Amino acid sequence: xxxxxxxxxxxxxxxxxxxxxxxxxxxxxxxxxxxxxxxxxxxxxxxxxxxxxxxxxxxxxxxxxxxxxxxxxxxxxxxxxxxxxxxxxxxxxxxxxxxxxxxxxxxxxxxxxxxxxxxxxxxxxxxxxxxxxxxxxxxxxxxxxxxxxxxxxxxxxxxxxxxxxxxxxxxxxxxxxxxxxxxxxxxxxxxxxxxxxxxxxxxxxxxxxxxxxxxxxxxxxxxxxxxxxxxxxxxxxxxxxxxxxxxxxxxxxxxxxxxxxxxxxxxxxxxxxxxxxxxxxxxxxxxxxxxxxxxxxxxxxxxxxxxxxxxxxxxxxxxxxxxxxxxxxxxxxxxxxxxxxxxxxxxxxxxxxxxxxxxxxxxxxxxxxxxxxxxxxxxxxxxxxxxxxxxxxxxxxxxxxxxxxx
Numbered sequence: 338x339x340x341x342x343x344x345x346x347x348x349x350x351x352x353x354x355x356x357x358x359x360x361x362x363x364x365x366x367x368x369x370x371x372x373x374x375x376x377x378x379x380x381x382x383x384x385x386x387x388x389x390x391x392x393x394x395x396x397x398x399x400x401x402x403x404x405x406x407x408x409x410x411x412x413x414x415x416x417x418x419x420x421x422x423x424x425x426x427x428x429x430x431x432x433x434x435x436x437x438x439x440x441x442x443x444x445x446x447x448x449x450x451x452x453x454x455x456x457x458x459x460x461x462x463x464x465x466x467x468x469x470x471x472x473x474x475x476x477x478x479x480x481x482x483x484x485x486x487x488x489x490x491x492x493x494x495x496x497x498x499x500x501x502x503x504x505x506x507x508x509x510x511x512x513x514x515x516x517x518x519x520x521x522x523x524x525x526x527x528x529x530x531x532x533x534x535x536x537x538x539x540x541x542x543x544x545x546x547x548x549x550x551x552x553x554x555x556x557x558x559x560x561x562x563x564x565x566x567x568x569x570x571x572x573x574x575x576x577x578x579x580x581x582x583x584x585x586x587x588x589x590x591x592x593x594x595x596x597x598x599x600x601x602x603x604x605x606x607x608x609x610x611x612x613x614x615x616x617x618x619x620x621x622x623x624x625x626x627x628x629x630x631x632x633x634x635x636x637x638x639x640x641x642x643x644x645x646x647x648x649x650x651x652x653x654x655x656x657x658x659x660x661x662x663x664x665x666x667x668x669x670x671x672x673x674x675x676x677x678x679x680x681x682x683x684x685x686x687x688x689x690x691x692x693x694x695x696x697x698x699x700x701x702x703x704x705x706x707x708x709x710x711x712x713x714x715x716x717x718x719x720x721x722x723x724x725x726x727x728x729x730x731x732x733x734x735x736x737x738x739x740x741x742x743x
Contacts (some may be wrong), residue, residue, distance in 0.1 A: 347437075350441050350474050407423070417452050446516065471562070472562070473515065476522050479522060481523075507644065521536065542625070599694060605689045607632065607633055617737050625696045630692075638658075643692055653735050660681065
């Protein structure tokens with residue numbers, strides 16, 4: 338239900354370039370529904386084309402500061418503080434009932450949500466009590482998304498250079514996995530049977546989100562305004578791969594009908610660092626998403642992470658094994674998550690492999706066999722792992738598919 342707190346509700350639109358965020362925003366602003374709104378438009382480029390489009394196709398103006406233009410950066414990182422300062426000033430100077438935020442094509446939604454939910458240390462304005470995050474919306478280009486899976490090319494045509502080394506496909510998966518409403522746009526360009534199959538994939542990736550089909554961004558405003566659907570904890574824990582790792586995911590009839598499956602690969606020994614990168618770079622085409630942690634022999638100091646999003650496959654240092662922490666911190670983890678201690682190995686602690694794979698029409702048994710072949714054999718468990726070459730970056734994940742010239 339919508340909030341009765343008196344705070345200004347906020348809807349945030351995410352989605353890759355060309356998905357239809359600005360078209361959707363203009364449709365909502367131009368609908369017959371009376372909406373006294375202010376708008377924030379974020380664009381990575383120096384010229385904020387989207388802000389100009391919103392001004393041209395709506396009754397809002399940049400001169401009257403009903404539209405805030407944030408350019409040459411992204412509101413999930415570089416411009417977080419600038420965004421809060423601007424919306425804080427806006428709340429002091431203008432009366433409006435709703436705030437709509439269109440993020441850039443490569444924005445990660447979680448930091449943007451955190452900015453409104455908790456504030457940001459580099460900004461003087463505290464949004465809590467003034468603004469209340471109401472709905473996280475992700476707009477997906479149905480035509481481009483499905484063509485990418487069928488042809489093996491990238492899932493987005495976003496050519497904007499990000500400020501860090503994240504690729505657009507990873508940003509797209511973040512947007513799908515962290516949202517309350519998923520707008521499947523450009524549905525007029527995709528046959529109904531393929532739309533149904535696509536929805537089955539999306540429901541598996543994000544079981545919590547409401548999926549709404551749209552054409553030309555024409556969405557009923559009630560689907561994304563004053564929904565009261567935002568729940569940070571629920572949203573951040575509901576991604577399909579995370580639910581699968583926690584044993585909480587169950588496929589619905591639509592997923593089963595369209596051959597969408599998922600499984601978790603667990604192991605209590607490490608992968609061989611020379612074998613596993615080649616497997617990761619050559620995963621079956623039907624794998625839509627793969628994510629989790631793994632142990633690479635010779636790197637007992639750090640948990641390695643796998644992150645496959647569409648055609649992008651990245652792997653490398655991602656976290657910390659509990660076994661490497663001081664004893665007092667380990668005890669805190671044991672108290673919070675008793676299951677860890679139950680599976681604790683006297684020598685290796687919590688080191689191991691826990692990966693989830695989500696996809697359609699792939700040979701699970703064959704993939705499991707290949708993963709098992711990448712684990713150290715009994716003989717290799719007794720070898721000196723320090724002599725193994727380390728193909729992974731010392732500090733961060735790297736793109737395996739590109740590195741191996743797949």
